Amino acid sequence: MTLGGYDDWRIPSIKELYSLANFDGELMKPESGKESTPYIDTNYFEYQYDKRLIFAGQFYSSTVYVKNDVQNFTKNGGLQGVFGFNFSDGHIKSYETGKFFDGTTIKDSDGMFVPGCFVRAVRGNTTLYNMEYIDNKDNTVTDKSTSLMWSKNDSGMKMNWVEALEYAKNSKLAGYSDWRLPNSKELQSLVDYEKKDFPAINTEFFNTTLKSFESAKDAYYFWTSTTQGDFKYTGAYISFAQAWSKKNSKATEYFDWHGAGAQRSDPKIGKPADYELASDMASDYISIKNWVRLVRDEPQSDEK
Incomplete structure (x- = not known):
């Protein structure tokens, strides 16, 4: 072109x-x-x-x-x-x-239908999202390419979106009090799309509570602070392992339809049964309780 x-x-x-x-x-x-x-x-x-x-x-x-x-x-x-x-x-x-x-x-x-997608072309190169990590040796990791500091460990437990916001607000990790939930673009910057195994993150720098990813019950979805526009009662998440879905709401088998590194959305609070709607098309696994990895902005001259 x-x-x-x-x-x-x-x-x-x-x-x-x-x-x-x-x-x-x-x-x-x-x-x-x-x-x-x-x-x-x-x-x-x-x-x-x-x-x-x-x-x-x-x-x-x-x-x-x-x-x-x-x-x-x-x-x-x-x-x-x-x-x-x-x-x-x-x-x-x-x-x-x-x-x-x-x-x-x-x-x-x-006998398989491949519908195809549109294309928006780009040119040039960017160093943003190059994942240039520094282990700060205090359970935090800095990505030089984005100037963001991350928690080395995940939250260790799953929680709903409201609890996730509170968890971030109350964190005093490494002596900092300005931790927050990452927005969807910030969190997606951590996804290692080239890594050939799960989870889709650099485990030389980041620790993960889950070690096995076998079924939808092992969904390794991480909350973002981004509200999904179509459904304001849902928050966007990034999947760092399989992104589980099934053929329709009547099906019982979940499989990795969307891929590790997918961005979907989950209801912010409640129980999965409250949101299971009839669907003749793909029906995502509803988790509601998801994982958290904290982030904070790291100024050039940083003081605790």
């Missing part, structure tokens, strides 16, 4: 693509009579909703999901996934690439 006189355009990585996300977005049901707002700043970027499927705003990234196959197909090792962001409904998930997990190209004779 040549655009603006440049011929070095490429597909962005998922971290580059997610940097465009604007969480003032909100997808409205057509019958509401209200206008939807996409999860991208339309003062700068053109955006059009799909006229048939208003929620179909998936854009490809170049970040292939390397940890395992997606969904629950078995042929040729299952389906290969690549991460994308949906600018209509504000989520990261993995989408079919058109290949099986072993690299074999899917053919028409395989």
Whole structure:
């Protein structure tokens, strides 16, 4: 592609693509009579909703999901996934690439439908989200690329979103009193998409309470401070292991549909049974009690 006189355009990585996300977005049901707002700043970027499927705003990234196959197909090792962001409904998930997990190209004779995604090209390079970690030897880790300080350990227990906010507010880790929940872009910066095993974080610097990731009960979802625009009663989370879903609400088998590094949302409080809605399409595992990894801003000249 040549655009603006440049011929070095490429597909962005998922971290580059997610940097465009604007969480003032909100997808409205057509019958509401209200206008939807996409999860991208339309003062700068053109955006059009799909006229048939208003929620179909998936854009490809170049970040292939390397940890395992997606969904629950078995042929040729299952389906290969690549991460994308949906600018209509504000989520990261993995989408079919058109290949099986072993690299074999899917053919028409395989009887599988690969719907495809849109593309927004990018050029240039950025050092943001390079994950340049420093272990501060006080149970904190600093990422030089983002100037953020993180807790080395996770919360050690799961909690709802309201409890997570309180947990962050009350923390005095390493003598600092300004810990907070990270927003969704900050937390996603920690995801190691190239690591081939779980969890999707650099375990040379960060400790994880969970060591086994076998089922939805082991969901390693981490709260962010970001409210999901479509459903204000939900908060966005980042999955650092499998992102569990099932074919529809009547199905009983959960599988890794969205991939480690996906961004979804969970109800902030309550019980899963309060939110299990009938669905003929993918139905995410509802956790509500999720993990926390604290963050704080680290000024150039820092004082406790």
